[in-house]
Amino acid sequence: RLWSVSANNFSTTINLRSTDGNVNNGRLFLDITGDGILDYVLFKNDKLYTYPGNVTDDATYLVTNITNGLGAETEISYTSLADDSHYQTWGYNQTDSLFGVYNKTSSSAFYTALHNAWEPTLPSGSQTLGILSPVLEFSAPTQVVARVDSSAPKAGTNPNSVSTSAMSAISYYYGEARLQAAGRGFLGFERIKTKDEQTGVETTTTYRQDWPFIGHPLKTEVRTAQGHLLSKAENTWKLKSYASSWANTASTSGTSALGALQPYIANSVEKSYALESNGTLAGALLQTVTTDNVYDDYGNPTNITVTTNGGGKNFQKVTTNNYLATGLDTTYSQELGRLAQTTVVSKRDENGDGGYELTSTRTSAFSYYTSGTLKGLLATETIEPFDPLEPNIALTTTHSYDSFGNKVRAATTDASSNTRCNV
Numbered sequence: 001r002l003w004s005v006s007a008n009n010f011s012t013t014i015n016l017r018s019t020d021g022n023v024n025n026g027r028l029f030l031d032i033t034g035d036g037i038l039d040y041v042l043f044k045n046d047k048l049y050t051y052p053g054n055v056t057d058d059a060t061y062l063v064t065n066i067t068n069g070l071g072a073e074t075e076i077s078y079t080s081l082a083d084d085s086h087y088q089t090w091g092y093n094q095t096d097s098l099f100g101v102y103n104k105t106s107s108s109a110f111y112t113a114l115h116n117a118w119e120p121t122l123p124s125g126s127q128t129l130g131i132l133s134p135v136l137e138f139s140a141p142t143q144v145v146a147r148v149d150s151s152a153p154k155a156g157t158n159p160n161s162v163s164t165s166a167m168s169a170i171s172y173y174y175g176e177a178r179l180q181a182a183g184r185g186f187l188g189f190e191r192i193k194t195k196d197e198q199t200g201v202e203t204t205t206t207y208r209q210d211w212p213f214i215g216h217p218l219k220t221e222v223r224t225a226q227g228h229l230l231s232k233a234e235n236t237w238k239l240k241s242y243a244s245s246w247a248n249t250a251s252t253s254g255t256s257a258l259g260a261l262q263p264y265i266a267n268s269v270e271k272s273y274a275l276e277s278n279g280t281l282a283g284a285l286l287q288t289v290t291t292d293n294v295y296d297d298y299g300n301p302t303n304i305t306v307t308t309n310g311g312g313k314n315f316q317k318v319t320t321n322n323y324l325a326t327g328l329d330t331t332y333s334q335e336l337g338r339l340a341q342t343t344v345v346s347k348r349d350e351n352g353d354g355g356y357e358l359t360s361t362r363t364s365a366f367s368y369y370t371s372g373t374l375k376g377l378l379a380t381e382t383i384e385p386f387d388p389l390e391p392n393i394a395l396t397t398t399h400s401y402d403s404f405g406n407k408v409r410a411a412t413t414d415a416s417s418n419t420r421c422n423v
Contacts, residue, residue: 025043025044026043027040027041027042028040029041031053032050033052033053034080034082034141035053035080035082036080036140036141036142036143037052037053038053039051039052040053062076062143064076071151072150072151073149073150073167074148074149074150075148075149075150075167076145076147077145077146077149078144079143079144079146080141080142080144081139081142081144081174082139082140082141086144086146086171086172086173087144087174087175087177088173088174088175088191089137089139089175089176089177121206122208123218123236124236125238125266126236126238127238127239127242128210128213129210129246129247129250129255130210130247130250131210132180132182132255133180133182133184134180134181134182135178135181136178136179136180136181137178138177138178138179145172146171146172147169147170147172147197148169149167149168149169150167150168150169150170151164151165151167151168152166152167152168153166154166168196168198169197169198170194171194171195171197172192172193172194173192173193173195174189174191175189175190175191175192175193176190176191187209187214188207188209189207190207190209191206191207192207193205199225201222201224201225202222202223202225203220203221204220204221204222205217205219205220206218206219206220208237212239212255212261212263213237216235216237216263217235218234218235218237219232219234219235220232224275224279226280228273228275228279228281228282228283229273230272230273231270231271231272231273232270232271233268233270233271234268234269235265235267235268236266236267236268237263237266238264238266239261239263239264240261240262240263240264240295240297241262241297246258262295262297264295264299265291265293266293267290267291267292267293268290268291269288269291270288270289270290270291271285271288271289272287273286286310287308287310287311288308288309288310289306289307289308290307291306291307292307296334298323298334298335300321300323300334301321302320302321302322302323303318303319303320303321304319304321305317305318306318312351313348313350313351314348314352314354314356315346315348316346316348317344317345317346317347319342319343319344320342320343320344321341321342322339322340322341323337323338323339324340325340325366325368326340326367327368327370328368328370328375328376332376338366338376339366340365341363341364341366342363342364343361343362343363344362344363345360345361346359346360346361346362347359362383363383363384363385363386364381364384364385365381365382365385365386366378366380366382367379367380373405374401374405377399377405379399380396380397380399381399382394382395382396382397383396392416394414395413395414396412396414397410397411397412397413398412409421409422410422
């Protein structure tokens, strides 16, 4: 029986186990309203009757309110991906007159663009295994977070008063969810945007959707309420020990033939921008920070180069790490990331001509317990252990532990054997 809202009562019983024998009549249960609830559809006597599923507007089984021990509240609002005010599907025109109309005029062009959706967006130098299997557009009434309101007490309208019920809010917007065949499944969203409702500042993060980089951030942009760019960052992802033949191997033999893969950020570029006229106008580029990373086969960073350009000057910091700890097996030391020595070289280019006039080097060395229950725990760390020009600046901290590995003592000793202990 169906519930009638207007009559505030159930209808007469409808027998769904049998039909009237008329082959022209049909009954279906499907979601025709896009709310995630099955609806009843009846086609009878050349007429179509629809009976929406009877549920409340509020989604069920979702966390909507959190209150911590201090009384601070967090309110969470949800919406469906069928709500185009919070979700932008792939390939739609966004102008009002054409909204909801695909911008590809043929099914062939649509699926070709969808199948190759992410490759044109990858920055130069990126590595990818390609599509491997068909990519599909995801469209479903899935519930997602639309807005989060959190307690944010502020000054009241009267002197010395506080508005304890004040809330701050962040809204969330999503774009281009995709699925992939051959068992890959949901690839996540290509883009997620957050909006600070107090300031209007919007942060948009674009993610990679190609395996094995699924969910890895590709770029992030922060813009003011007026749309002016405040900052942006872009990551170049690579695979450790990558070979150009991997894409063909994955295509012909499956990705399992490649074994374990190690994605890492090989390069990242962060840029920040100025604003003019109290934020009403976009300003010039202020600073660019470029980071280049090199990792070993165990995921340890062996070389990190950070170059900062801004104000007509260049700064560079090069960090070199060694994971071959004395007294420990090489594989053991690298697997556990036991840092043996780190050297940081800082350079400064005063006039911006590319030549670094000022350079400084700092080194730290580390040793570890090599046996017993404390094996692998940090034993000593020494600052400037190898400086022949200033041998008296070395500073060594020795760490002691109980039999359970809890630190019980740290003793710092200078080059003159003066010791200070922290127990």
